[in-house]
Amino acid sequence: MADFLMPSLGADMEAGRLVEWRVKPGDRVERGDIIAVIETDKAAIDVEVWETGTVEALLVEEGTRVPVGTPLARIGSGAATGPVAAPPEPQAETPSAPGPPPLEAVPASERPSLPTSAPAPPPTGRLRVTPLARVRAEELGIDLARVRGTGVEGAITQADVERAASSAPAEPPVGEEPARTLTRPEPAAPPSPAGAPEARSTALRRAIAAAMSRSNRDIPHYYLSMAVDLSSTLSWIERTNQQRPVAERLLPAALFVRAVALATREVPEMNGHYLDGEFRQAEAAHVGFAVAVPGGGLIAPAILEADRKSLGDVMADLRGLVSRARAGTLRSSELSDPTITISSLGERGGVDAVFGIINPPQVALVGFGNIVDRPWAEGGLVGARRQVTLSLSGDHRVSDGHRGSLFLAAIDRLLRNPEQL
């Protein structure tokens, strides 16, 4: 028997709101099943369970915000005879369990059932809501189940929420949710004046600031940077893409992920977690990739085992992750596992380098600036080249500038030999 706890879905997460249960007491669950939807300051995440067994009790009601580590559900070993140590079979009686409307079966597909305008029972499927709309609804105190979505496949957009807000004057501008902030076990930002656009970004910035301050306090960072000539690599990508179907085209970011993942094999102390005063090297490279979320904020889902996947598979994963991060449909396993993170500024813009702050408990962050045309000296000649500035934020508790230099040199070498990625 095990308690299923509110997971930490990123270094900056202190609490999460249980948005929706996808299982009910008595349901059989298997490792990897999605059992709940949890909302952090940044996004709504599908949360997977880590053991196989039977749901014995749901301990937290939908809509409740609780700190990381709070037991959310009790998962039994699955012995059909009943719980061994568990007190009275909770099933329908647990006061905190939202017993009544059994949430039918977990929908097999991700496709949501469309919300209706009826306020009645919780929909069995998951509402499709854009992240901005979700936050706006929270600010305005609007129940999303009552909003009619006009977006893609009935998705609720920010405009829908605002329409709902203006047509529902009965609802006070600041709903009961934010108004009760003080009674919550969470130090989150106090709500700004009704529906002020700053409300969300304030909360988001505060969450990010708290996490980054913690990182800066605990981790003695060092920084290195190195310019890499990407000209031939970009030409290789162009040639390769001419032969690939459109859906399999590569972006430089996929090569960045592969190069970083493979480089961790050469300098393994960049890849892992620093916990309880010691470094634990990871078996595989789960590469977090920082994604800008519409409306502000960053989220860094992981490409699992990026050192063991083909370049094409990494690209496919990356495309899926970025889309899911932006749509607010990430899974918990994609968020909690990175062993190293990449922050890439992309192909447009003129920023040379990004020096990131390490995401604890990780011990390294690799930055890629914009890809820019710059003069480049080679063999005594200067020419224009497409280049990117690679940077490393390293953790002095685990490594030093010398090892960091070897790590960057390995990434540089790997990037310039794309056919080996």
Next chain:
Amino acid sequence: MSDAIRPAVERVLHELRPEADLETLPAGADLREELDLDSMDFLNFVIGVHEATGVDIPEADYARVSTLETCLEYLEQHAGA
């Protein structure tokens, strides 16, 4: 033909940026600038357009589909080709 293409392209853009109001998109605006599409978004746009219209826009032609107008023009020229 354009009757079918425009809504298809708008649907793809809407899927990428549900919050964006395509009605207010200035004529001739660069889609990437205006909708803040990064290279991943733009790839998804090209993939979506391919699925919706069957037209495969090679990377070399990305510059020719940078605004809604030129994109529609390009697709009309290449649709059914």
